[in-house]
Each structure stands twice: as structure tokens, then as C-alpha cells.
Amino acid sequence: MATQQVITEEIRRIETDAAARVQGGQSPEVHPRRDYPPYRSSALRHPTQNLVKVDPEEVERYSPAFGHWDVSPLESDLTIAHRGEPLGERITVTGRVVDGDGRPVRGQLIELWQANSAGRYVHKRDQHPAPLDPNFTGVGRVITGEDGSYRFRTIKPGPYPWKNHTNAWRPAHVHFSLFGSQFTQRLVTQMYFPGDPLFALDPIYQSIVDPAARARLIGTYDHDTSVPDVSLGYRWDIVLTGPRSTWLEPEHADG
Amino acid sequence: MGDRVQTPSQTVGPFFHFGLEYDGSAQVVPGHYPGAIRLHGTVFDGGQAPVPDALLEIWQTDAAGLVSRERGSLLRNEFAFTGFGRAATNLGGEYAFTTVRPGTGFVTVAVFARGLSHHLFTRAYFDDGTGGGASDSLLASLPPSRRSTLLAMPDGDRSFRFDVRLQGDGETVFLEYS
Ligand SMILES: [Fe+2]
Numbered sequence: 001m002a003t004q005q006v007i008t009e010e011i012r013r014i015e016t017d018a019a020a021r022v023q024g025g026q027s028p029e030v031h032p033r034r035d036y037p038p039y040r041s042s043a044l045r046h047p048t049q050n051l052v053k054v055d056p057e058e059v060e061r062y063s064p065a066f067g068h069w070d071v072s073p074l075e076s077d078l079t080i081a082h083r084g085e086p087l088g089e090r091i092t093v094t095g096r097v098v099d100g101d102g103r104p105v106r107g108q109l110i111e112l113w114q115a116n117s118a119g120r121y122v123h124k125r126d127q128h129p130a131p132l133d134p135n136f137t138g139v140g141r142v143i144t145g146e147d148g149s150y151r152f153r154t155i156k157p158g159p160y161p162w163k164n165h166t167n168a169w170r171p172a173h174v175h176f177s178l179f180g181s182q183f184t185q186r187l188v189t190q191m192y193f194p195g196d197p198l199f200a201l202d203p204i205y206q207s208i209v210d211p212a213a214r215a216r217l218i219g220t221y222d223h224d225t226s227v228p229d230v231s232l233g234y235r236w237d238i239v240l241t242g243p244r245s246t247w248l249e250p251e252h253a254d255g
Numbered sequence: 256m257g258d259r260v261q262t263p264s265q266t267v268g269p270f271f272h273f274g275l276e277y278d279g280s281a282q283v284v285p286g287h288y289p290g291a292i293r294l295h296g297t298v299f300d301g302g303q304a305p306v307p308d309a310l311l312e313i314w315q316t317d318a319a320g321l322v323s324r325e326r327g328s329l330l331r332n333e334f335a336f337t338g339f340g341r342a343a344t345n346l347g348g349e350y351a352f353t354t355v356r357p358g359t360g361f362v363t364v365a366v367f368a369r370g371l372s373h374h375l376f377t378r379a380y381f382d383d384g385t386g387g388g389a390s391d392s393l394l395a396s397l398p399p400s401r402r403s404t405l406l407a408m409p410d411g412d413r414s415f416r417f418d419v420r421l422q423g424d425g426e427t428v429f430l431e432y433s
Pocket residue numbers: 115170173175268270
């Protein structure tokens with residue numbers, strides 16, 4: 001297995017090259033690279049042919065519909081799924097989901113899953129020998145409000161080791177799954193916490209080679225969201241732009 | 256054009272099952288639904304090895320080609336057709352949905368996996384158009400060797416196979432919406 005130093009050097013080399021391309025006039029890359037050698041398991045799991053450009057068909061301009069009756073309001077509070085209180089730092093994560101024009105993504109499903117405060121997933125394939133918490137599963141769902149807003153109560157997940165290279169640790173993160181108003185806007189991503197010392201070392205986070213793009217995944221500490229004597233608050237807004245056709249006014253949309 | 260910048264993707268990782276699977280997520284319709292079919296296959300990596308930690312989502316019209324606006328994609332009931340399904344691969348890299356043949360002739364597929372930093376879109380077509388059935392400008396634009404990667408092939412009674420090859424020989428055509 002590679003050392004952290006080898007991985008970090010690969011990360012830096014790629015970032016330097018990407019920065020030079022932006023200097024040379026290319027637009028910064030918005031998404032992570034699927035072909036990103038420091039993230040070792042990407043090697044055989046990225047396409048080598050170019051993606052084929054298509055206009056979305058009618059059905060693809062719609063998204064699956066989820067109702068408030070699909071999701072209980074209790075599912076947005078990950079701290080009350082069991083009889084006792086989970087261990088860890090209680091937090092609120094809140095924000096808005098909007099499209100490229102800032103219009104709210106209303107009534108859509110957000111799913112969230114995460115490790116517990118010790119960095120352990122409930123998942124049966126998680127081999128990390130950190131303790132499970134009998135009072136924490138780490139799964140939540142919510143339907144966005146009329147203004148695209150969402151709010152989860154949970155505990156701050158711990159960082160955890162993984163097998164990408166020797167001494168590899170993931171920065172603390174919460175997995176998010178989002179639907180826009182069109183299926184083409186589908187997004188699965190991860191939210192991070194400010195100031196994590198593991199950012200520079202993590203090939204998954206660094207697979208987003210543009211620093212400004214990476215920073216969009218970091219929640220902001222928000223004192224107004226903190227609840228006195230109870231929990232700290234983080235704000236994280238999400239933008240689902242989708243393909244060009246979602247940006248056009250209806251009268252210009254092609255079909 | 257919008258001025259907000261897209262939030263970047265990150266991999267679904269290896270531990271998504273407990274967060275994203277739910278009862279009936281792979282049953283777009285129950286097996287006894289009129290016209291129910293099985294849409295199944297294997298996800299392969301660039302070394303031709305099955306991918307045991309991939310997640311596929313499908314989104315499609317009903318048999319008449321209508322887009323469902325029916326809610327209840329999570330809480331399945333036997334009667335509402337919502338058009339959405341989600342299935343994880345098993346240790347052999349296999350997935351399976353129960354659904355109907357969409358009136359449009361294709362199902363939109365989103366592929367997520369550990370090691371894949373940004374999901375991939377593709378389409379599974381039930382008809383290549385050569386038999387006089389509905390054709391499609393995307394299929395028509397592709398050379399035959401690539402076109403075949405988008406075809407769900409009948410492989411039994413009411414059963415269709417659609418394998419996904421992430422890389423290399425027979426690599427599936429993946430889409431970028433413009
Ligand atoms: Fe994770």
C-alpha cells in the first residue's frame with residue numbers, strides 16, 4: 001500500500017496541473033474527476049470513453065415525486081431513533097436546496113447517512129473496530145419545504161480509517177442524497193465540517209480538484225442555528241443546476 | 256443562465272445500503288402487476304470483475320409512455336405506479352428490478368458505486384428500432400458496437416438483461432445531458 005506521502009504528492013501534482021489549466025483559460029471543474037489515481041478504487045471504475053451528449057427526454061425533465069407522507073417528520077431527527085441518547089456532539093444541519101437560478105427545490109427528498117461519533121457505521125461490512133452506539137443508527141430523511149429548506153438533528157460523525165493507503169483517514173462527513181425537479185439533477189455527495197485537518201490528505205475530498213468547488217461541500221458554523229445548552233448549528237446550502245436546458249426560460253426551452 | 260454554482264458530487268462510498276435501501280425499493284411494480292417484467296444484470300469494472308457495491312436507480316414512464324407524478328416512491332403501495340426504483344448489487348455484482356416496459360422504449364439509469372466519484376447516467380432501451388419499433392436519435396447516432404451496450408436483451412419469460420460495464424471492453428455508453 002502507498003504511504004500518505006506518496007498519495008499527498010499525487011494529489012498536489014494533479015492540483016497544480018488543474019490550476020495551470022484554469023490559468024490557461026479553462027473553466028474550473030465543478031465536479032470531482034472520475035479518473036483520479038490517488039483514489040485507488042477509481043482506477044477500474046471510471047469510463048474511458050467520452051460521455052455522449054444528449055438532450056434530456058421529457059421523462060428526464062421530471063423527477064420522482066415524494067410526498068410528505070413518504071417520510072415521517074421524526075426521520076429528520078437522528079438522535080431520537082432509539083430509547084437512549086446517542087453519544088457525541090449534538091448538532092443541527094440546516095440549509096436550502098436551490099437550482100441554478102436560486103429557485104427553491106420544493107417538496108423533494110433528501111436522504112442522509114453517516115458514521116457515529118466514534119467513526120463507525122452500522123453497516124455490516126464496516127470493519128473499523130470502533131464502538132457501535134446502541135442509540136445511534138445514522139440514517140435520516142426529510143422532504144424539503146416550500147422554500148427548499150431542510151433541517152436535520154444529529155450528532156457529529158467521527159473521522160474513520162479506510163484502506164486506500166497506509167494510515168488513510170476520512171475527514172468527518174455526512175453522506176447526502178438529493179433529488180432536484182429533474183432526474184438529470186440527481187446528486188449524491190458528502191458534507192464536511194469546517195477546519196478539518198484531514199482535508200489536504202483525503203483523496204476523496206481532493207478528487208474535486210478546484211479548491212473553490214471543494215469548499216462548497218463544507219458546512220458553515222452558524223451560531224444562530226446553535227440551540228442554547230443543547231447543540232451546535234451548521235448551515236449548508238446545496239445547488240442543483242442540472243443540464244443547460246434547466247437554465248433556460250420556458251419559452252426558449254427546446255421541447 | 257443561472258448564477259449559482261453546482262454543488263460537487265462525492266462517491267456514494269461502500270456503506271450506503273443502510274442509508275438508501277428501503278422495503279420494495281427495487282419493485283417499481285409488484286411481480287403480479289399486469290405486464291410486470293424483470294430488468295436485471297451485472298455491473299462490471301474495467302477488470303471485468305463484478306462490482307459488489309454499486310447502486311442503480313431507474314426512472315421511467317409507465318407502459319403508456321406517461322410520466323408519473325404519483326407520490327409514494329418510498330412508501331410503496333400495490334396500485335400507484337411512481338416510475339422510480341433503486342437496487343444495490345449483490346456480492347456477485349447483480350441487480351434486479353421488477354417494473355414494466357415503458358411506453359417510451361427506454362428506462363433512464365443512474366449508476367453509483369464506491370470508487371465512482373460522480374454517478375453515471377445511461378439508458379436501457381427495449382427496442383433497437385431495427386424491427387420497425389420505436390427508434391431513437393441517441394441509438395441512431397451510435398456505431399453498432401456501442402449502440403448494443405444500451406439494449407436490454409430478452410433473456411427469458413418477461414425478463415430482460417442489461418449489464419453495465421464501467422470501463423474497457425464493451426464499456427457502456429454513459430450520457431451527459433446538454
Ligand atoms: Fe462515509
